[in-house]
Amino acid sequence: MSALIQTLVDGVLIGGVYGVIAVGLSLVFGVLKIVNFAQAEFLMIGMYAGWFAWAHLGLDPIVGAFLALLIGFALGALCQRLFVQHILNAPAVAQIFLTVGLLTVLENGALLLFGSDFRTVRTPYQTIALELGPIFLSVPYLVAFVAAVAMSVLLFLLLNRTWLGRAIRATSQDRDAACLFGIDTRLIYTIAFGLGTGLTAFGGGIILSYAAVSPTAGAQFVVLMFTVVVLGGLGSVMGALVGGVIVGVIQSVSTLFMPIQLQNLVLFIVFITALAFWPQGLLGRAAR
Amino acid sequence: MLRKLAICLAAAASLSGVSVQAHAETVKIGVVLPLSGANAQFGINARNGIEMALEDLKAKGADVKLVYADVPEPNAAAAAVQRLVSRENVVGIVGSFASSITLAASEVTERTETPMITHSFADQITSRGYRYIFQVTPKATTFGEKQFQYAIDIAEKAGQKIDKIAIFYEDTAYGTAQAAGIRQAAKKAGVEVTIDDAYPLGITDVAPLINKLRRSDAQVVFPVSYFNDALLIIRTMRQQKIDLPVVGGAAGYIVPDFQKGLGEYAEDVYSIAPANYDALPEQAARYKEKYGVFMPHEALMYAAALEHMVEAVKIAGTTDPLKVRDAIAQLKKCDGFSAGIPGGCSAFGDTGLSATAFPIFVQWRGEDLVTVYPAETATAPARWAGKEVK
Numbered sequence: 001m002s003a004l005i006q007t008l009v010d011g012v013l014i015g016g017v018y019g020v021i022a023v024g025l026s027l028v029f030g031v032l033k034i035v036n037f038a039q040a041e042f043l044m045i046g047m048y049a050g051w052f053a054w055a056h057l058g059l060d061p062i063v064g065a066f067l068a069l070l071i072g073f074a075l076g077a078l079c080q081r082l083f084v085q086h087i088l089n090a091p092a093v094a095q096i097f098l099t100v101g102l103l104t105v106l107e108n109g110a111l112l113l114f115g116s117d118f119r120t121v122r123t124p125y126q127t128i129a130l131e132l133g134p135i136f137l138s139v140p141y142l143v144a145f146v147a148a149v150a151m152s153v154l155l156f157l158l159l160n161r162t163w164l165g166r167a168i169r170a171t172s173q174d175r176d177a178a179c180l181f182g183i184d185t186r187l188i189y190t191i192a193f194g195l196g197t198g199l200t201a202f203g204g205g206i207i208l209s210y211a212a213v214s215p216t217a218g219a220q221f222v223v224l225m226f227t228v229v230v231l232g233g234l235g236s237v238m239g240a241l242v243g244g245v246i247v248g249v250i251q252s253v254s255t256l257f258m259p260i261q262l263q264n265l266v267l268f269i270v271f272i273t274a275l276a277f278w279p280q281g282l283l284g285r286a287a288r
Numbered sequence: 289m290l291r292k293l294a295i296c297l298a299a300a301a302s303l304s305g306v307s308v309q310a311h312a313e314t315v316k317i318g319v320v321l322p323l324s325g326a327n328a329q330f331g332i333n334a335r336n337g338i339e340m341a342l343e344d345l346k347a348k349g350a351d352v353k354l355v356y357a358d359v360p361e362p363n364a365a366a367a368a369v370q371r372l373v374s375r376e377n378v379v380g381i382v383g384s385f386a387s388s389i390t391l392a393a394s395e396v397t398e399r400t401e402t403p404m405i406t407h408s409f410a411d412q413i414t415s416r417g418y419r420y421i422f423q424v425t426p427k428a429t430t431f432g433e434k435q436f437q438y439a440i441d442i443a444e445k446a447g448q449k450i451d452k453i454a455i456f457y458e459d460t461a462y463g464t465a466q467a468a469g470i471r472q473a474a475k476k477a478g479v480e481v482t483i484d485d486a487y488p489l490g491i492t493d494v495a496p497l498i499n500k501l502r503r504s505d506a507q508v509v510f511p512v513s514y515f516n517d518a519l520l521i522i523r524t525m526r527q528q529k530i531d532l533p534v535v536g537g538a539a540g541y542i543v544p545d546f547q548k549g550l551g552e553y554a555e556d557v558y559s560i561a562p563a564n565y566d567a568l569p570e571q572a573a574r575y576k577e578k579y580g581v582f583m584p585h586e587a588l589m590y591a592a593a594l595e596h597m598v599e600a601v602k603i604a605g606t607t608d609p610l611k612v613r614d615a616i617a618q619l620k621k622c623d624g625f626s627a628g629i630p631g632g633c634s635a636f637g638d639t640g641l642s643a644t645a646f647p648i649f650v651q652w653r654g655e656d657l658v659t660v661y662p663a664e665t666a667t668a669p670a671r672w673a674g675k676e677v678k
Contacts, residue, residue: 003503010495108324116328118515120549127526127553136502136528138495210523211492212516212549216326220490255496261459261486263496 002134007252013141015248019241020148021203021221022228023155028196030235031172032189034084034095038102040218040225042072042197045106046204047213048114054121054208061121062147065205072201077194084193085186103218110215118212126209140209147206152241155199159237168192172235200225223264227271233281242282314353315601317594318372320383320393325360329515329543330385330586334407336579337587338382340571341594341625352598359384365392373400379607380404380616382593385586387413387428387461394421403613405597407562407589409538410461414641420613422640424593424629425562426647428462431538432469432512434647435560438661439508439535440477442649446672454483454506456497456513456521457537463489463512466537470510482506491517498524501532512537519549526553533673534558544581547655554652556671561650563588564659566667568628582656592625596634620644630665 025039046068053064079102087094123140130137159165170178171188179185204213211217224247232243247267254266274282319338321331338354345352355376357368365384372378373396380403384390387410397404398418406413406421409428413421426434436453443450453474457467464486474481482504485497494517501509509532511521518540525534534557540546541559565572565583571591575583600615601607620635627633631644649661651670660670670677 003499006499007496010493010499014493014495111324111328116324116332118329118545118549120519120545122549122551127523129527129529136499138524138527141495207492210520212519214326214329214516219326220492251493252496255500259485260491260496261488264488 003256004253006135007256008249009135009137010141011249011252012245013138013145013248014252015245016145016148016241017141017203017207017244018224018228018247019232019244020151020206021200022225022232022244023152023237023240024196024198024200024203025225026196026229026232026235026237026240027155027199028193029229031168031192031196032080032084032088034088035099036193036196037096037099037222038079038106039197039200040222041103041106041110042076042200042218043204043221044110044213044215044218045075046072046201047208047211047217048110048119049201050205050208051119051121051213055119060123061205061208062143064208065147065202068205069198069202071198072204073194073198076197076201077190079197080190080193085189088189107215107218114215116214118214120212121208123209138210144206144209148203149241151199151202152237155195156237164191227267231271231274231281236281239281246282313607314351315598315607316353316355316376316378317597318369318376318378318381318383319354319356319594320359320365320368320372320381320389321356321385322360322389323356323358327360327386327389330584331358333584334383334385334586334590336575337583337589337591337625338594340575340578340587341591344624345595345598350598350602354594359389359393362386362388362392365389366396369393369396369402370400373397373402378402379601379609379612380597382406382590382597384408391461394418397421401609401613403597403600403609403616405593405616407586407593409465409562411465412461414639418640420609420640422616422636424589424596424634424642424645426642426645428465429469429472431560431562431647432466432471433473434469434649435466435510435512435535435537436470436473436477436479438560438647438649439510439533439558440479442661442670442672442677443508443533445670446675446677448507448672450479450507452480452482452504452506454501454504454509455481456483456485456487456509456511458489458491458513458517459486460489462539463537466512467510470512470537487517489514489517491520494520494524497521498528498530501525502528502530506532508533508535510535510537511541513540515540515543515545518546522550522553522557535560538562538585542650542657543584544655547652555654556674557652558660558670559650559657560647561585561657561659562645562647563629564648564650564657565628566657566659567630567665568625571625571628588625588628592621592629592634595624596621596626 049068049071050064053059125139128139228243232239251263254263323331387408390406390408411427457463536559547554563585604611604615622633635643637643650657658668
């Protein structure tokens with residue numbers, strides 16, 4: 001019994017982080033209708049931002065994650081203006097090639113700039129766990145989870161309570177109508193893309209206390225990101241968070257009765273079954 | 289004796305100008321390594337060692353030119369080797385760190401009859417009956433067996449009897465083969481393996497594995513991992529206050545970053561290793577000065593591989609692949625970087641597998657790795673559960 005509770009707790013904590021990493025991808029798709037294959041590279045960029053903030057400014061990765069958010073936003077917005085803007089109405093193949101190309105450029109750019117070394121941070125809470133009876137609550141997981149949930153709530157408020165959020169949702173629902181109402185949709189596209197990449201970079205920052213960064217760090221998360229987003233419903237913020245927690249819990253609980261090697265097999269069986277019944281994802285499309 | 293004489297005569301003949309051609313030409317050697325992608329760090333370390341060996345060779349007047357090919361994935365290996373052989377006319381090839389890349393590359397070197405020396409571990413490399421591939425290191429299952437055996441030996445000397453162990457390994461060719469070695473050795477010794485779990489390469493959450501370890505009564509943990517997973521395993525163990533001896537399976541456990549990432553938690557962690565820099569103090573100091581970190585085993589081993597090949601070409605006195613191949617097979621080289629390989633030499637048996645090398649045990653002391661076992665190679669006494677073992 002305690003083994004089950006332990007895996008549930010671990011799964012929820014890990015899953016919350018998957019959620020915030022994936023929500024950026026969801027946002028970009030929801031607003032720009034583009035599948036950004038390079039999204040996971042912004043996770044890697046966020047991790048590097050957090051690492052440099054830790055190594056040179058002495059900032060805890062959680063604080064560094066906010067810096068990562070800004071850098072991820074700026075870089076994402078720049079990419080959108082320079083490249084993505086031009087292919088918004090292009091055939092899907094052109095969009096795929098652009099974002100896959102961006103993935104390769106960012107990954108190898110990082111290799112040139114930062115070298116191939118693995119970099120890790122050391123934090124005082126990294127090797128601590130809270131003991132609740134037989135249950136161990138990993139402090140780095142807990143900290144990352146709280147940061148992830150807080151950021152998701154902020155994003156939810158931004159999208160639902162502010163003018164900017166309404167403009168983003170309006171653009172996502174009907175670009176021409178939004179334009180007629182005086183919304184600068186080009187600007188909204190740039191902001192939404194930047195916000196999406198910034199959030200994924202933020203996710204990179206918060207996992208830094210337990211994950212090592214290298215130029216290929218994004219690759220480990222790319223498939224998970226897409227699973228989370230599709231499961232939660234492409235374009236939905238809360239869907240991504242819920243999707244993340246579900247993915248985390250499935251992965252974690254599956255290890256109770258299956259070898260850990262097969263945790264993604266279990267995940268994808270559940271995933272495919274879920275899509276057969278709810279092709280729109282579990283939580284519809286709240287952001288659209 | 290006769291053979292040695294023949295080699296000497298051949299060498300003398302080549303020096304006396306009978307086949308000046310080979311010596312007038314630059315010896316071109318291909319280096320196939322992953323210099324980008326997931327294994328780039330290891331590939332670059334190997335290149336650093338190779339460059340150091342090249343410096344030494346040039347200082348001795350050898351005219352050697354290296355032609356590099358960056359092969360991050362096995363599927364790029366065949367084309368790269370083909371290009372090196374047919375367009376660059378290399379005499380031989382050194383590489384490729386990852387077993388999967390070496391396996392792919394050696395298919396082409398065998399077909400084109402090009403000698404290749406590798407430091408990859410996988411058993412299959414020299415068990416396919418190929419004639420042109422040489423392995424300067426013992427094979428993966430030997431690493432696994434010794435990883436188990438050395439740990440049991442040291443524990444016994446420290447007065448602890450081991451009945452139950454746990455094995456974690458990443459599920460690539462390397463992890464699977466080495467874990468098989470540990471498993472077999474444990475079975476032979478009548479030691480129960482209470483956990484025997486594979487996990488996928490690139491795992492980001494090891495909590496399920498460590499939860500299982502906490503609930504088990506294993507006395508020693510044998511993780512066979514790359515770098516990120518190695519850090520995760522140690523950190524998560526510390527989180528859950530598990531203080532068992534950890535005996536790593538080379539790879540991630542013997543890179544400088546392991547200690548940088550873990551700090552005090554790296555102290556006393558054991559690992560099996562193909563070689564350690566404390567066997568070659570002079571080269572180790574040069575490496576550290578140049579690259580800022582200690583010389584990893586892949587740098588040492590690939591430096592030895594290059595020196596062995598260049599020496600063999602010199603002995604063969606020609607670039608004829610068959611003669612170079614035979615010279616590599618016959619040469620027993622015990623100086624330069626080869627002296628740093630446990631056993632003190634680079635030399636090959638009938639299958640191309642190293643005839644003299646054996647794995648060693650290293651242990652973390654501060655920012656350094658020291659060799660602690662077997663006794664003839666040790667530079668410091670081993671510590672088990674915090675106590676020095678005599």
